[in-house]
Amino acid sequence: MTTSSDDPDDVSRDSVDSGADGGGDGDDATADGRRDVVVPMRLYKTITVFSTLIAIVGVVFGFVLLDAATIRLSLLRRLVIGALRTVGVVPPPTLLSAVLAVLGLVSIAFGAGVYVLGTRFRAHGMGNPQEDADESSSNG
Helix, strand or coil: CCCCCCCCCCCCHHHCCCCCCCCCCCEEECCCCCEEEEECHHHHHHHHHHHHHHHHHHHHHHHHHHHHHHCCCCHHHHHHHHHHHHCCCCCCHHHHHHHHHHHHHHHHHHHHHHHHHHCCEEECCCCCHHHHHHHHHHHC
């Protein structure tokens, strides 16, 4: 169903395609159980830009933390040790390496999670590749 409006950012209820689950709540369930959320194009662009940006920063920062955990001459490691010494804390090198490594892995996992959640959104009129393949094979 589509409306007579040519505006892709129109949020009318008639322009939302009903999903495979039969619900008209804006969620579409695919064959593999993945749920896509249909949003207006403007919101889709915002979500895509910011989720990708957050994911990239999270993953890169995670690798910088892993680098600081494994290389004793890392600039970040020196900054962390200097900051801890100014407050009177001198951690053992193995403990500092373990904390930096765990924080690095958490940051990478956070970036990956944000990216995965960001890919769940799609704009009006964007079809799923699986649905398009099913429609073309049955028409044909």
